[in-house]
Amino acid sequence: MDMRSDSGLEQDSAAIHLHLGAHKTATTYIQSELSRNARFLAANGIAYIPMREFRSWRRSLLRFGVRFAGPSHVKFDRRLRKWNRDRSQTCIISDENMIGTCGSIVGAGKLYPQLHTRLGTVAGMLSEHSVRLFISVRCYASFYAAAYCEALRHGDGCSAEAFKRRLDPASRRWRDVLAEIANLFPSSPIIVWPYENFRQSRAEIFDALAGKEITSRLHLSSEVLRPSPSQAAVDRAQRFAKRFS
Numbered sequence: 001m002d003m004r005s006d007s008g009l010e011q012d013s014a015a016i017h018l019h020l021g022a023h024k025t026a027t028t029y030i031q032s033e034l035s036r037n038a039r040f041l042a043a044n045g046i047a048y049i050p051m052r053e054f055r056s057w058r059r060s061l062l063r064f065g066v067r068f069a070g071p072s073h074v075k076f077d078r079r080l081r082k083w084n085r086d087r088s089q090t091c092i093i094s095d096e097n098m099i100g101t102c103g104s105i106v107g108a109g110k111l112y113p114q115l116h117t118r119l120g121t122v123a124g125m126l127s128e129h130s131v132r133l134f135i136s137v138r139c140y141a142s143f144y145a146a147a148y149c150e151a152l153r154h155g156d157g158c159s160a161e162a163f164k165r166r167l168d169p170a171s172r173r174w175r176d177v178l179a180e181i182a183n184l185f186p187s188s189p190i191i192v193w194p195y196e197n198f199r200q201s202r203a204e205i206f207d208a209l210a211g212k213e214i215t216s217r218l219h220l221s222s223e224v225l226r227p228s229p230s231q232a233a234v235d236r237a238q239r240f241a242k243r244f245s
Helices: 027-036 038-043 051-067 072-083 102-108 115-125 140-153 160-166 174-184 195-210 231-242
Strands: 015-019 046-049 090-094 131-137 190-194
Touching: 015 195, 027 038, 027 090, 027 195, 038 046, 046 051, 051 072, 051 115, 072 115, 090 195, 102 140, 115 174, 131 174, 131 195, 174 190, 190 195
Parallel strands: 015 090, 015 131, 046 090, 131 190
Antiparallel strands: none
């Protein structure tokens, strides 16, 4: 079927499976395994768009959007035709920074304060596609601790005492984050799983991301990627930062 966007250009009608993260919920592991198995996925009608390529393009679009012609969904379709040259029926995009950063969480003391603005831009890009959303949630105590360490890793941290003073978990719960996502994608299903169950549920999660049963034919690594730093490492990072404050 010949599908065309309002630009008159042929539109890629692939379903978009959008993995939103969250941070520190095995997101890097999922991206690594999708990348490592990209050829196998492509042979099964599934395109994985590399995270770094998508993130770089999304940033350039936001930074220099005025230089591009046409609305955001037309820009996305033009780029998608390059990413999905085989015209796969399903395209997986995974980028946890679509909903915010750990630095913004530490700065605001609550979950993803920039979500509406950041993900709203992506929702506009994907407005002509069928979208299925995926996100993992994590126990508040361990999530905020891990987010704080990740912010330190990127130089966006503060003292642990300052973060504790501004932290207000009750002001924004995971249910609020999910409601905001649902508002931006009112016609899209949202698949949610607890991070704590990831190890025993990972085959089911990868099958859901692919939209078909494929995990039995994948060799998933057991390697742990990007573990949170130890308390000693956090203490050293804080001492180092104080030297330049």
